[in-house]
Structures are given as C-alpha cells and as structure tokens.
Amino acid sequence: EVQLVESGGGLVQPGGSLRLSCAASGFTFSTYTMNWVRQTPGKGLEWVSFISSSSSTIYYADSVKGRFTISRDNAKNSLYLQMNSLRAEDTAVYYCARDDLGYCSSTTCYTGFDYWGQGTLVTVSS
Amino acid sequence: QSVLTQPPSASGTPGQRVTISCSGSSSNIGSKYVYWYQQLPGTAPKLLIYRDNQRPSGVPDRVSGSKSGTSASLAISGLRSEDEADYYCAAWDDSLSGRVFGGGTKLTVL
Numbered sequence: 001e002v003q004l005v006e007s008g009g010g011l012v013q014p015g016g017s018l019r020l021s022c023a024a025s026g027f028t029f030s031t032y033t034m035n036w037v038r039q040t041p042g043k044g045l046e047w048v049s050f051i052s053s054s055s056s057t058i059y060y061a062d063s064v065k066g067r068f069t070i071s072r073d074n075a076k077n078s079l080y081l082q083m084n085s086l087r088a089e090d091t092a093v094y095y096c097a098r099d100d101l102g103y104c105s106s107t108t109c110y111t112g113f114d115y116w117g118q119g120t121l122v123t124v125s126s
Numbered sequence: 127q128s129v130l131t132q133p134p135s136a137s138g139t140p141g142q143r144v145t146i147s148c149s150g151s152s153s154n155i156g157s158k159y160v161y162w163y164q165q166l167p168g169t170a171p172k173l174l175i176y177r178d179n180q181r182p183s184g185v186p187d188r189v190s191g192s193k194s195g196t197s198a199s200l201a202i203s204g205l206r207s208e209d210e211a212d213y214y215c216a217a218w219d220d221s222l223s224g225r226v227f228g229g230g231t232k233l234t235v236l
Contacts (some may be wrong), residue, residue, distance in 0.1 A: 009222065031210075035225070037225075041214075044128060044214065044227060044228075044229045044230045045163075045214055045216075045227045045230070046227065046228070047216075047227065049223055050224065050225070052178050056171035059223055059224050060224075061176070062222075062225055095170055095171075102174060102177075102226070104158075107220070108158075108218065109158070109218040109225075110158060110159055110218070110221050111218075112159060112161035112173075112176055112177075112216060112217070112218075113161065113163075113171075113173065113225075114176065114182070115170050115173070116170040117170065118169075118170050119170055123210070
C-alpha cells in the first residue's frame with residue numbers, strides 16, 4: 001500500500017524557516033517524480049514544487065521561487081521542502097504528492113498526482 | 127485566481143447526473159492530460175480521473191471524465207450523499223512550467 005507521511009509543520013514567525021519531510025513507503029520511491037502541493041485553510045489547491053526521480057529536473061511555482069528548495073533522498077525514501085523567508089501567505093496545509101508514471105522532460109510533463117499524503121499544517125504568524 | 131476555471135458550486139438530488147466543467151487554454155488542457163480529484167471534508171485529495179478519462183481501480187464507473195479542446199468535464203451519475211465533496215481539476219501548463227489547478231467545485235447532494 002502506498003503511504004506518504006508528512007511531518008515538520010508548525011508555527012513559525014514571518015521571515016523564519018521550516019523544513020518539511022515526507023516519508024514514502026509501499027512503492028519504489030526512486031522511480032517516481034514527487035511534488036509538494038499546498039492548500040490555504042478553506043481555499044483551493046496550489047502546486048508548489050516538482051522533483052524528478054533522479055533530482056535532475058526541478059520546478060517551482062513563482063510564488064515560492066527563490067525561497068523554497070525541494071530535495072529528496074532516495075536511499076531514505078524521503079522528500080523534503082526547505083522553506084525560508086516565510087510569509088503569512090505561506091500559511092497552509094502542505095501535502096506531498098506522487099506523480100503517476102509517464103513522460104516528463106525538462107520542458108513539459110504528461111503526468112499528474114496519483115497519491116497524496118495526509119498533509120502537515122504550516123502557520124506563519126507573529 | 128486559478129488558471130483553470132471551474133464553477134464554485136454544483137448540486138443535484140440523489141440518483142441524478144451532475145457534470146462539473148473545467149476550462150483552460152492551449153498550454154494546459156488543450157495539450158496536456160487532465161486529472162480530477164475528490165476532497166472530502168477534512169481529508170486529503172483523492173485521485174478520481176487520470177489522463178482525461180481513465181478511472182483508477184476502486185473508482186465506480188458512474189464517475190467519468192471527458193475532454194474537448196481546451197475544456198474538460200467530470201460527470202457523476204446516480205448521485206449519492208457520499209459524493210458530497212469538493213472536486214478539483216488539474217493539468218500541466220507549458221507556459222508556466224508547472225501544474226495548475228481549478229479553483230474547485232463544491233458539490234452538494236440535496
């Protein structure tokens with residue numbers, strides 16, 4: 001059974017940093033592209049970042065570019081999101097999500113999310 | 127606002143058929159696969175439709191997806207109370223080099 005378990009959320013002051021982790025099990029982690037997606041309380045979903053299976057291709061949403069860094073450790077079956085210079089508008093539930101298998105290049109992608117974790121809440125407030 | 131456009135709400139009575147639309151452009155829906163997700167209150171999104179019209183195992187055949195040009199639709203027939211949830215469409219966008227979502231549609235079963 002595919003399982004994705006996020007951790008590392010919490011309360012942080014504006015300008016602060018936080019590192020989220022996602023522990024994967026039930027599948028061959030090193031084969032799959034992974035993502036972070038967030039959801040502001042009571043609102044819709046926003047894709048945050050994408051990392052290919054070998055970490056060779058990484059994308060970020062414009063809203064987090066330059067502040068957030070996605071990474072993975074295939075030996076530990078883990079996905080990470082380092083979040084710096086946090087703002088109030090970064091307050092959200094952060095989900096890790098697995099891509100289904102399909103074609104992705106350095107410029108385009110024909111895949112989508114097939115499994116999601118339960119999410120971890122990040123609150124940015126003084 | 128969201129790159130993909132969905133109606134904020136939809137409703138139907140038990141047994142009815144409802145459709146939820148998702149409108150985009152040539153850089154996303156027009157050239158990439160559409161995925162649909164169901165989010166029950168207080169839970170993570172769950173995959174409902176992948177690659178425009180494919181159902182994962184476990185999703186009933188009363189749920190279907192379709193696409194034409196730059197628009198996609200999710201249809202649920204034989205509506206049940208447990209279908210009451212938020213529904214989101216998503217696709218890759220070549221212009222933005224990333225994934226985009228619709229704003230979500232809250233489905234109410236009357």
